[in-house]
Structures are given as structure tokens and as C-alpha cells.
Amino acid sequence: MTLLKIENLHTYYGHIQALKGIHLEVEEGEIVTLIGANGAGKTTTLRTISGLIRPRDGQILLDGQQIHTLPAHRIVEAGIAHAPEGRQIFSTLTVTENLNMGAYTLAADKAAIEENRQRVFDLFPRLEERKNQLGGTLSGGEQQMLTIGRALMARPKLVLLDEPSLGLAPMLVKAIFDTIQEINARGVTVLLVEQNARAALKVAHRGYVLETGRVVLSGAANELLRDERVRKAYLGEQ
Amino acid sequence: MQFIQQLIQQLINGITIGAFYSLVALGYTMVYGVLKLINFAHGDMFMWGAYLGLTGFNVALAMVGQAGGWSILPIVIILMLTVALVGVLVERIAYRPLRSAGRLAPVISALGVAFILQSLARNVYGASYKTYPTGITPTGGLSLAGSARVSTMQIIVLITSFLLMGALYLFVQRTRIGTAMRAVSLDHDTSRLMGIDVNRIIAIVFLIGPGLGGVAGMIVALYYGSFDFTLGWSYGLKAFIAAILGGIGNIPGAMLGGMLLGIIETLGAGYLSPQWKDVIAYAILIIILIFRPTGLLGERVAEKV
Numbered sequence: 222m223t224l225l226k227i228e229n230l231h232t233y234y235g236h237i238q239a240l241k242g243i244h245l246e247v248e249e250g251e252i253v254t255l256i257g258a259n260g261a262g263k264t265t266t267l268r269t270i271s272g273l274i275r276p277r278d279g280q281i282l283l284d285g286q287q288i289h290t291l292p293a294h295r296i297v298e299a300g301i302a303h304a305p306e307g308r309q310i311f312s313t314l315t316v317t318e319n320l321n322m323g324a325y326t327l328a329a330d331k332a333a334i335e336e337n338r339q340r341v342f343d344l345f346p347r348l349e350e351r352k353n354q355l356g357g358t359l360s361g362g363e364q365q366m367l368t369i370g371r372a373l374m375a376r377p378k379l380v381l382l383d384e385p386s387l388g389l390a391p392m393l394v395k396a397i398f399d400t401i402q403e404i405n406a407r408g409v410t411v412l413l414v415e416q417n418a419r420a421a422l423k424v425a426h427r428g429y430v431l432e433t434g435r436v437v438l439s440g441a442a443n444e445l446l447r448d449e450r451v452r453k454a455y456l457g458e459q
Numbered sequence: 460m461q462f463i464q465q466l467i468q469q470l471i472n473g474i475t476i477g478a479f480y481s482l483v484a485l486g487y488t489m490v491y492g493v494l495k496l497i498n499f500a501h502g503d504m505f506m507w508g509a510y511l512g513l514t515g516f517n518v519a520l521a522m523v524g525q526a527g528g529w530s531i532l533p534i535v536i537i538l539m540l541t542v543a544l545v546g547v548l549v550e551r552i553a554y555r556p557l558r559s560a561g562r563l564a565p566v567i568s569a570l571g572v573a574f575i576l577q578s579l580a581r582n583v584y585g586a587s588y589k590t591y592p593t594g595i596t597p598t599g600g601l602s603l604a605g606s607a608r609v610s611t612m613q614i615i616v617l618i619t620s621f622l623l624m625g626a627l628y629l630f631v632q633r634t635r636i637g638t639a640m641r642a643v644s645l646d647h648d649t650s651r652l653m654g655i656d657v658n659r660i661i662a663i664v665f666l667i668g669p670g671l672g673g674v675a676g677m678i679v680a681l682y683y684g685s686f687d688f689t690l691g692w693s694y695g696l697k698a699f700i701a702a703i704l705g706g707i708g709n710i711p712g713a714m715l716g717g718m719l720l721g722i723i724e725t726l727g728a729g730y731l732s733p734q735w736k737d738v739i740a741y742a743i744l745i746i747i748l749i750f751r752p753t754g755l756l757g758e759r760v761a762e763k764v
């Protein structure tokens with residue numbers, strides 16, 4: 222079943238056109254990755270899905286319902302969580318408070334919040350050890366865990382991850398990708414944006430290649446891994 | 460001995476005035492937190508609290524023949540709600556449409572609202588000094604050591620202010636909405652990604668800040684006995700300075716900055732001369748800012764880039 226369907230998406234920053242008619246689909250239960258060079262429009266795609274930017278044209282459907290007309294906070298309620306690029310954690314809030322903000326839409330459901338927090342701590346035991354520490358004092362890797370954990374707090378149907386491996390040590394990169402698979406195995410659909418195309422294509426079911434605001438290639442992840450153009454442009458092979 | 464008694468007296472007076480500054484400073488600092496806007500209209504909302512109190516007491520006198528005692532409670536509540544409502548409307552009409560218009564336009568808009576509120580007060584109530592009906596301000600007090608005294612009014616001021624500030628602090632630190640307020644102060648977009656309705660949080664801030672400011676306006680008018688339409692300008696500016704001194708955007712900072720400013724001013728006036736108190740107070744302020752440009756409690760954790 223199609224969970225997310227994007228049709229002919231056009232997004233602008235003032236006069237600059239960042240997305241020039243994107244088509245993209247995510248099936249329920251999948252990991253789909255969006256790869257592309259710097260400035261291709263990956264972040265813009267995610268920000269348009271989560272309602273931070275309004276598209277000028279095209280539509281976005283979640284479970285067949287239009288969401289591109291909703292304000293961002295309603296899109297979260299509809300079941301999409303977004304872990305933004307660059308670990309935008311709340312630096313002067315504690316780890317626990319950051320996680321609670323992730324569950325903001327659950328309002329007064331204390332039991333559910335508690336349960337979800339425990340799940341996040343199972344996934345990232347490090348966060349539990351640091352739960353009373355201010356977000357801004359965490360290491361880069363811990364902040365990345367917090368960004369992902371926070372996005373899972375509302376029990377989303379679909380989670381958008383923007384470059385979760387950026388700036389992490391190789392050991393940690395592997396751990397993050399393992400975690401993404403684990404999250405998916407627990408029933409969360411994932412739309413993953415990555416510069417690390419090889420690692421992303423290895424965990425994903427399908428992938429889309431973005432170039433200057435357009436999808437230029439898409440298909441099963443293992444086929445993209447073997448594709449000549451992808452190997453040359455994104456996997457650094459000759 | 461004489462010296463100690465005098466010092467205690469000055470400190471009591473200073474803390475009382477500091478409590479006013481703190482209550483008003485909170486309004487500046489909370490709005491700055493969520494919008495990065497200096498709400499110059501805040502002082503005039505506070506001034507309106509004083510005038511609405513006046514109307515409230517006069518109405519109470521006319522209706523029930525007395526305005527003191529417990530009749531003060533409904534007056535305070537109605538006044539607080541009215542000023543809070545004005546705050547929310549001002550945000551909705553004069554600030555929200557300018558939110559993506561850069562830093563300058565909203566500040567000018569705030570100044571415009573300040574002048575409007577001030578002129579309105581002058582046109583409605585007249586330019587002369589106003590006094591609250593006699594018999595409302597409680598008299599009497601307690602003698603402390605020797606000649607030092609704390610008046611009943613001061614006790615009321617201090618208890619009310621500390622209760623209000625304590626409640627606000629707990630609200631901001633402990634509740635879901637309060638935490639969301641702190642999140643919005645850090646980053647609007649990321650807050651929206653949490654499912655926070657940022658506009659709603661901003662509206663709540665504009666309920667609380669002017670609501671507290673309105674109550675402070677009434678208490679200040681009671682404490683001093685008389686005021687005019689420039690109350691918001693003079694007092695508001697001092698409270699704004701208190702907010703900067705404590706670290707603008709920081710709620711405990713506003714409380715601390717207000718107290719410090721009140722105490723420094725009173726000590727300056729008491730031990731030097733009233734004419735020199737502002738010179739002393741603001742020289743100290745400048746020195747503090749030179750050493751701590753972000754204010755006393757501002758930005759204790761470095762913001763990441």
C-alpha cells in the first residue's frame with residue numbers, strides 16, 4: 222500500500238526554484254532513500270513534505286489524504302516525523318525534555334509517552350544515561366541519536382531522516398544505519414536522505430536519485446547500486 | 460546600628476521596586492524569547508493596567524459603595540484578562556503579519572502600538588495625574604529591628620509578585636506548554652516539526668506577559684498613589700533595562716535583573732542623592748554589560764551554529 226505519494230512537486234525559495242516537478246512514492250513498511258549531490262534538493266523535498274515550506278505546485282498525499290495544505294504541526298499529527306539536517310536539538314532543554322517535545326502531539330497521554338521514551342532508550346541506551354543532561358552538551362553522535370529518538374517519540378507512520386550519518390565517525394555511521402533498519406523492522410516506514418549513497422542503498426529497499434530539483438533515476442536499491450551512472454556519480458568509482 | 464537599620468530599610472524598599480521591575484521585565488523577556496522582538500508596547504500595556512485599576516475601583520465604589528478589601532480580587536482578575544486580551548490582539552494585528560519582514564519593521568510596529576496605547580490613555584483619562592480612591596491602599600505595617608519598617612502594602616506587593624513569578628517559573632519549567640515555550644524560543648522550525656503550534660504558543664506568551672504587566676501596573680499605582688499616561692514609558696524603559704541586565708530572553712534573568720536594578724537604584728538614592736541615583740544605577744548597568752554583554756544569565760549554554 223502506498224503510504225506517501227508525491228506528484229509533480231514544485232518548491233521555490235523566493236525566485237529560486239529548488240524542486241522542479243518531483244514524483245516519488247513510499248510504500249508502507251519500506252526504507253526509501255533519496256540521494257544526490259549538494260544542492261540537489263533533498264532537504265527541500267523533506268521540508269516540503271513536513272510543511273515547513275509550501276509547494277507552489279503539485280501535491281503530497283499521506284494515505285491518500287492531501288497534506289500539503291496543512292500547517293506543519295498538523296502534518297506531525299497526521300503521522301509524519303522529521304529528524305532534520307544538522308541535528309537541530311533544543312540545546313538548553315534536557316535530553317528528556319527534548320524527547321518529550323517529540324511526543325508533543327500525544328498531549329496528556331503520559332503512559333504512551335513513557336512507553337515511547339522507554340523504546341527510544343532501548344534503541345539508544347546512551348540517551349538514558351544522559352537523560353538529565355542539556356542537549357547542547359551532548360557529543361555529535363549523541364545529538365544525532367537524540368534527533369532520531371525524538372522523531373520516534375510520536376510513533377509516526379513515516380519518519381524522514383535527513384543525513385543522519387553526517388559528521389559521524391565510521392563506527393557510529395554503521396551503528397546509525399543498523400538502527401535505521403531496526404526502526405524499520407519495528408514497523409516504521411523510513412524516507413532517508415543521505416550523502417553516503419552506498420550505505421543508504423545497502424539498507425534501503427528502493428532509491429531515488431535527485432539532480433538539480435528533478436528525479437533523474439529511481440529503482441530497487443540493489444539495482445541502483447549496480448547502475449553505471451550511480452557508480453560513477455555517487456559511489457566514487459571510475 | 461543606625462547604618463544597619465538604614466540598610467535594611469533601603470533593601471526592603473529596593474526589593475519592592477525591584478519586584479515591579481521584575482514583573483514588567485518578564486513581559487519583555489518572554490516576548491523576546493519567542494519572537495526576538497523588543498515589544499516596546501509592553502510598558503504601555505502595563506500603564507493600562509494602572510488605568511483599568513482606576514476604572515475598576517471607581518466602578519466598585521459606585522456600585523457597592525466600597526472599593527477596598529476583597530472587591531479588589533474581581534477587579535484584578537478582570538483587569539488581568541483585559542490587558543492580556545489586548546496583548547493577544549496586538550500580536551495578532553500588529554506583529555504576526557510582519558513576522559517574516561525582518562527585524563526592523565516589527566520594532567517600528569511595536570513603537571507605533573506604544574504611541575497608540577499612550578495617546579488612547581491620555582484621550583480617555585486626561586493628561587493630569589490620577590490617584591486611586593482613598594482608603595484602598597492598605598495602611599500600617601510591621602516594625603522590624605529599630606527604625607526599619609515594612610509596610611502592609613510592601614508585604615502585599617512582595618507576596619503577590621513572588622507568588623506570580625514562582626507560578627510562572629514552575630509553569631515554564633515543568634509543564635508541557637512551558638517546555639514548548641522554551642523550545643519555540645530556541646527554534647521555530649524545529650518546534651513545528653515536533654507538532655507544536657508555534658502561533659498558539661506565541662499567543663499564550665502574549666496572554667501571560669501583558670497579563671502580569673497589567674497587574675503590576677495596578678500595584679504600582681497603588682504603591683505610589685498617583686500616576687499619569689507616561690507611567691509606561693518611564694517604568695517600562697527601566698523594566699526593559701532590567702530584562703537586558705538579567706539576559707534578555709531568560710526568565711529567571713528578568714526576575715534577577717529587576718531585583719538588582721531596584722536595589723541599586725534605591726541604595727543610590729538613599730546613600731548618595733536622589734538626583735544621582737540614575738547616574739549610579741546606569742553606570743553600574745553599563746559596567747555589567749561591558750563584562751557580560753549577554754546579561755547576567757543570558758546564554759549560559761552556547762547556541763550551536
Ligand SMILES: Nc1ncnc2c1ncn2[C@@H]1O[C@H](COP(=O)(O)OP(=O)(O)OP(=O)(O)O)[C@@H](O)[C@H]1O
Binds near residue numbers: 262
Ligand atoms: N533558505 C534558502 N534560500 C534560498 N535558497 C535555498 C535555501 N535553502 C536551499 N536553497 C537552495 O535550494 C537548492 C536545494 O537545496 P537543498 O538544501 O534542498 O539541497 P540538498 O540536496 O539538501 O543539499 P545538501 O546535500 O548540501 O544538504 C540549493 O540550490 C540551495 O542553494
Ligand SMILES: [Mg+2]
Binds near residue numbers: 263264265306
Ligand atoms: Mg540537505
